[in-house]
Structure formats: structure tokens, C-alpha cells
Amino acid sequence: MSGIRSTPDPFAFIQARLSSSRLNQKVLMSIDEDSNESIIAHLFSRLSKVFPANRIFFLIPNEEKLLADFLSEKEIPFLQGSLENVRDRFIQAAKTVNAKDIFRFTADNPFVDLTSIELMKEALFHLPTRFYNLSMNSLPLGMGCECFSFESLSYQNLEWNEERHQEHVSLHIKENLEVNKIYRLVPPHLSLHQQEISNEIRVTVDEILDLQFIRSLWKHFKNTHPFFGATEVLQFHKDHPEITRVNRNVQQIQFHLPKAKPNQKRIHISYGDPLTYGTGHFERCKSLSIELQMKGYLIFCNSLEESEFDAYIYDARECDIPKKPALAIDHLGKLDADVEKVFFLPHPELREMPNDTISFYTSPLLYTFQSMKEQNNHILVYAGSLAQDQSLLLDKFVIERVLPLSKEAAIIRIGGAQPKASEILYYPRIEKSVFYEYLNSASLFITYYGIGMLESLFLKKRTLLYGIGPVHDRLGIFFSKQYAVPYLGNVEHLNFERQMLNERNPNIKIEITAQEKIIRWLAGL
Template identity: 35%
Template sequence: MSGIHSTLKPKVRSLFAFIQARTGSTRFPKKVIRPIPPGSDKTILDHIHSRVLKILPNSRIVYLIPEGDSELESFLVKNGMLHFSGPLEDVRQRYILASAKFEADAILRLTGDNPFYDTTHLDLLIQTFIESDSDLAYFQGLPLGTGGEVFRTSALLNLSGSQQEERHKEHVSIHIKENPNLYKITAIPSILTKEEGSRLSNFRLTVDTPEDFETISDLLTQRSFESICNFNTKEFLEWENESPSLFRKNLDVPQVRFNLPSPNEKIKGKIGVLVAPAKEFGSGHFSRTSLLYSFLPYRGWEPEWLSTFPKDGEYDILLIDYRDVKIQVPYQRTKVLLLDHFGEEKKKYDLWDLLPHPQNDRIFNWEQILIPPNLISSATIEEKNPLKEYEIFCYAGNLGKEESENLDRFLIQNSSQKRIRIGGTPPKTNEIEYFPRLSRVQYLQTLRSSEKFLGYFGQSLFEALFLKIPSATFSISPIHTELSYVLEKYNIPFTDLSRKTDFSLGTKTVGENGYKLLLEKIDSL
């Protein structure tokens, strides 16, 4: 094994999810294709696949199965799931052969035991890893059965036959984790508060034994397939708080654990992150700041997710993305950075604007707009330049019936070909293709395959502009009207939806360095 910790690593160009599965489990045969709960039409693999599709396209999800497992192969082919067959006993070699076939630079490693993968954390893991120089990364502090790990294929290959021991064949990445001095390993704290993290021992969300199967089956009888597919750790914590007995039946099942060294990370300091609750303020604050949070460990910071203001001095830095919340603690020892804040506190603490607005318009740097890595990198997308399927893509958010109908009339007036609306209420006409919501992967695939974008001032608009999709805005409030007037100065049309409108890229350029600049700002504090 050669040391590659300090080697300059190339950009990840191609990432795949490899999900190892088999029907010949010694303790519980055929568990991966057995209906769960019994009598249903869904299996563990159906649950896994529906979740991973939220973060990766189908073409980047591959099941790694043993040679000769014809029953599992037939199941996967029938359900349109990609598979690769390799050695039964040497799982690591199965990964090596699959990575060569699919030309994978990096691998998200998952197993066929876990129907409740946390796609919020997995998405953040993928997005931050493809922009990093780490060899392996994972989230720590998640319920058993909900997390995964991602690593470079070069690290997987960096083990000669003479160095390989029996455990390396079954436990694919253990040679990386056993050698933190040779490999750069990043452990990211989960996006949970201290109180939430203290309850993780109440969960065993994996299927390794009949007791596990019974517990998971009981959970699945309480919720529909469609609703439970949207459950991540936060939702399971809320559910366990309401019905703790549902989760206790398999807690005594023994779990194999390895005593591995800690990642060899130098910590610069601790950062507390306080974000506006999504239920009250929408998901935008959480989406952008959870990604920022997940980048911090790669740069040597130890972040912690907060629900309240901490004491002064408890953290080296406090990041606040909470609109105009009044800061309840007079911070002196803790350095505070406010993100997109309009309150009086912006005169007292450091401020970082994320979007243009009337107060900062003359000085705002459009490079500061936060563009997520899955828009910048081609490592996880299906096609870099897909065919244009829709003439107009409209994002309507949570608009009501009347506003949605106004949008639909405008879309029909301004396009002669296919148009699609995401959000709002269902259209009255079949001339509009409609989805109340899409997964992030589906959203980006659809946006990329559209000629024009219509939306109100917000992240979706700037993502469309970054992708060089001509755009126009409409208003959903007086504040959004003011913000659209700012963009009009840069030739991005603002429409009242009553007449035909041009679409434009404007005269400003949305750059790809927003997170990099913000992280450099945090380092400078």
C-alpha cells in the first residue's frame, strides 16, 4: 500500500452508487426480494431503489450481485435495475471489476439490507465529496441502517494482493479506514441537534435477522410506501417520539462492529450553525446551509447543528441563516457571521449576502450566489446536454388555485410546444404537464431539458441562469416585486402574466464559486 494522503487528486468525473446484495444470506436467505411487509408488493430493494433515485439517476445505480445468483438477477432485470455479477466470496473484487466496467472514479457504497437510507445526508455526502480531495467520507451520528460511505476508486485499488487479508474481501473499504495516515478520510457530523443525536440508540433500521424483518414490517404497515419514502432521520425521530414501542423490538440484536482508528483530521475549531426552521421559513435556508455545513469538515472545521442560540464562547464561530431573527445573546468571544440578514444586527456582526437585493445591488458580487455541486459537476448526471423536451419550465412553489391558473394561461400564451409546471395546484387543462414536486435529480434533469424558465425571485431562478436557460420572473409578494425590479435592471424580464414576454439570460453572470468564496470568508474569521 502506498501513501496517497498528500497526493494531488484529480476531480471526480464519474460517481456511481454500488449496492451489494445477494439472496444467499446465511442468517436470512432471500430477504432482499421477500415482500416487506408480508403480502405487500414491495421488497427491501424496491424501498432502497426508490430512495436512491432521489439523489442519482437510474443509470448510475448498480446492484453488485454474486455470480450465479439467477433469482436476484431475474428480479433486477424485471424491475429495470442495473446489475453487475462478480465473485461471491470476494466482494471487494466485485467492486473493482464493476468500477472498471462502469468507469467509476468514485463509489457510493450501499448494501441491500437497509430500506430506509437517509437521502438528505447521502445527497450532501455525494455533493461535497465530488468537490473535495478526500479518499473516503461518511456522515457520523446517524441511525444504524440509514448512512453510507463514498470513496475514490483509486483508494479501493490501492491494496496489493499480498497485503489483502480475508476481512478485506468482505469489508470493501476497511483497508482505507484502517489507515488514516495513508488516506484522507473525512467524517461529517450528522445534521442533528445534540438532543436528537442522543436518541440514536433507539433505532436499528436494518434487516439482518428475522427480528429485524418483523420490526421493519411493523413500521411499514403504519405508513404508505409513498409517504415513508420521504422519511429521513428527522421524520423517524419525530415518529419514535410519538410511538417508541414500534422501534424497540429488534434493539437487542447484536451488531458486528470494528474497532477502527479515528480519521487523522486536524481541527481548526468548532462552528455552530443556526438555521431558520423549514416548516416556518421554507426549505431554502436549510438546503443551502446544510450543504455549507457539510463542506466545513473537509476544511478542518467541526460543525454542530443548533436549534437555539448558544452561549458566548461555546463555539469559535456561529453561522446564522435565519432571515431577520433578533440575536438574543451579545456575542463577543464567538465570532458571528450572518447570512442574508436584514435586521439591525448586521451593523454589529459580519454579514455575507447570498443574493442581490435593493440594499446591496450596487456592490453585490454575483459570484457569491450559491450554486450546488450537482449543477456544476457532470459526475452524477445522466446526460450533460440533454435534448430540449419542454419549451417552458415553470416553478410555482406553493401558489394557490387562482395564481396557478394565471400562470397556466401565461404558459399557453407564451409557448406553442410542451410546457411543464412544478408546484402550485393541479391545472384545469391537459396542455400543462404538472408535478406537485420532484426529487432533486428529477428536477435538475427536467430543468436541463427545458428551453426557458419562469419563476419568482429565488434559488431556482439563479440555477436556471447558471445553466444558461433564458428566464423571466413573476411576483408572489410585494417583496418579490422589488427583487424582480432589481433583476430587470440587468435585462431579466419581469412579467405581470397578462401578455407575451421575452425570456433572457440578462447581463450578469452567475458563477460557480459561491460556496468556495463563503468558505474562504469563514476561514478568514
């Protein structure tokens, strides 16, 4: 046994054709009137943020040479199959590339929500069966997708082989509840109000009015956030309702499907405002929400709903705990005896602090990178919400003190303010999959105390810590003393010594198991 967990490795299949009855050759049309970037090319670029390029395939009919020539010219992978029997097109493609888990997209939806895709990929880690269909509810039309197994896709039965089952790839899966488990997840990154109004927006291309709206969206976001998601589209809807109304009356085909009976136990998760507490609480609560939903719980995140819930989970440091039964995450304040506690991060005030094992919680997508070959070709810096002055101090320190002693020529910084130094490759924000990819290929990770620190150590990366304020200074010093991870000091007074680059990673066993106590607590209610 290698000790490395087996991880899902899904494919992205995008069904595409040119012979649309309502808007012919729509997928080759430009999303920008001032450029030649087509709908289909943008979708490939977008999906490449969350899937390896060798696991993305457009599935096109055998007869469509124009589309095949276009994809070939753009060096976009594709497979060909039946025009009418789209389900068989998927089955044959899956056999060709040995796809076990398949995300299905359509080429007329160029702006799929990448956060939802990543969360659905997390859900694959928690599947109890190989016969399933998985999707995310309450997204604007055209921003979602679905995922299913090859076993469910290829399940043969005369009852599920009508013409409509051949045309609509997964319809037979969703109609056959005796064989398949159907998961309809709630998006934890959207508020309840956003979920309720999402059906007012069409982000798909069926008619010319849809194309007009798609181009308006792209014009608004292309320079600042080209891979925008559902959160940004819903804010755009709030700010510009006159634009999102332009295609509201376009007709959409709908199916009435049988519904499975969900577990009605309602759990509320409260997390700290990312602007105040940083993004760590929000990110791990998203992952926790998905894991609990896959276990049958109905999850509400930071809901303003006044109704009562069956249990309450709080992740906002020393917040008040007004309702019970309750569980508090990383809470060091005084709590009633009947409030359960769990810790996702080590802390100096904990009574029991193991020296050889750390149990924490993060996205299970991290497992995907555990067995990948290291490249060690850059220094990765995480700056969170650092202001301009602090960001520039951090850049200056890395360029002048760290880079000359390192073999790498590249510095990648995520977060913080816009850099001035040309040596810095900067991303104000980044998809989780891309962050893990950069982290896994880094020779050195410089960050402050938090989940990213443990993610880095989990991947056995050399890690340096710095402080961003009194609380993180104290925690960074504690962690450095407890686990021998070098601490550089506060960002405004950084201190670096050559031997810090030569020190080996501490001999710490890192486990993603902290959530198990929450699962046991909920099961016992």
C-alpha cells in the same frame, strides 16, 4: 477550455446475495405484505432518485442464478463476481464500468436517506485527495452509506489483505490512515437531539423482527411519502416508540477502527425556520455545512446547545446577532462594525451592485447539470409554500396564459397546495437532484425571487418571476429592472405578455463563489 467545471460522477454499487445465514433470501422479500414490491426493487427505485439509472449496479456472486434471473426480469442492472472476496467483486465491477468514485450500499438496507446521499455527493466537490473514505455519522442504522475512490479500494498491501478485508469491502481503507483521508460528516438536516437518538433505531434487515419493522415503516409512509428519509423516521420514532422498539435487541457486527484527529474549531450556523423564511436558507446552509466540514471544521446547525463556539454564522435575514465572532448572510439590518457580512443574493439596498456578474451560493450539484444537453420539454413552476387559493391562481394563469403560447404540453409544479387541474404534474416536495434534472430539461422556469431564480439563470434557462408578498414583490421588481428578467407581478394579479417568452436570457455571468468570503473569514480567526 470550455469554461465548464469538471464534476464528480459517482456510481452506486449495491452488494447483494441470497445466502444470508440469519434470514435467507431476505432481499427478495416484500416490503409490503399487500404487494409484491421486493426490498431490492424498492432500493433500486429509491436510488434512481439521486443517481442516473445507468450508474446503479447490483454486485452479486457468480453462483447465485436465482438472484441474477430476478434482476434480469426486473431489468435492474447487475454485475457478477466472487462470492467470498467481496472487495474483489467491487474492484472488478469498478474496472468494468470505469468507476472513479463509488457509493457502497447493501441490499438489506432499503430505506437509505436520500438527503445524506446528496450531501455526500456535494462533499466530493471539495476533496483534496484521491485516497479517501466518506460517510455520514449519526443516522439510524441502515439509512447511511459510504463512498470511496477506486484508488483507495484497489490499494494493495499484504497488511490489508486478510480474510476480513476481503469480506468487508472498505475495512482496509478505514484502517490505513497513513494513506487514506477519512471523513465522518455530521448530518446538517438533523437536529443534535435527532443525531443523539438515531442509534436507537434499526432500519436494516437481518432478522425477522427487522423485516416486521421495515414493513411497519412502509405501511405508514407508502401513500404520502414513499421516499421518506431519516428526518421522517426519527419523527416516527418519537410518535410510535413502541414500534421502533420491536427490533432493538437484534445484534449487529461492529468494528473498532482507528480515529483521525479532527480539527476542533467549532462553528455554529443559525438559519431561518423554513416555515417562516422559506427553504432557501435551510438548503444553502446544509451545503455550506458540508463544505466547511470538508475543510476540517466541526459544524453545528441550529443547535440548542448552550456551550460556546469558535465562530457564529447567521442566515435569517435581519435577525439579532447575540454572539461573536459573527458573520451574517444577506443581513440588511444595522450591525456592529465587527460583524462580517456576505451576500448570497442581489439586493436593492446593496451599495455595490454589478450589472454583469452575480456571485451567489448553492449546492455544487448544480455543476453536474451545466454541461448536460437541454431537452426543453416542459414548463417548470416553483410554488414553495403557497396556500390553496394562490396555488390555484398560479395554475390557472400558467394553463390559460402561458401554455397556449408555448410549444410544451407539460406543466410540472413543485410545492404549493394540491392542484385541481389535470394538466399539472405535481410534487409537494422533491429531491434536489430531481429538481435540478427537471430545471435543466425545462424550456421555461416560473418562480419567485430566491436561490432557484439564480440556479435557473446559471443553467441559462428562460426565467419568469412573480411575487408572493410585499417583500418578494419588491425584490422581484428590483431584479427585473436590474437584470432584465421579466416580472409577472404578484401571484394574485399576474400579468403576462407574449414577448416575455421571446426575450433572450440577460447577459449575466453567474458564479457560485459567494461562500469564498466565509472561508477566508474563518481562516483568519
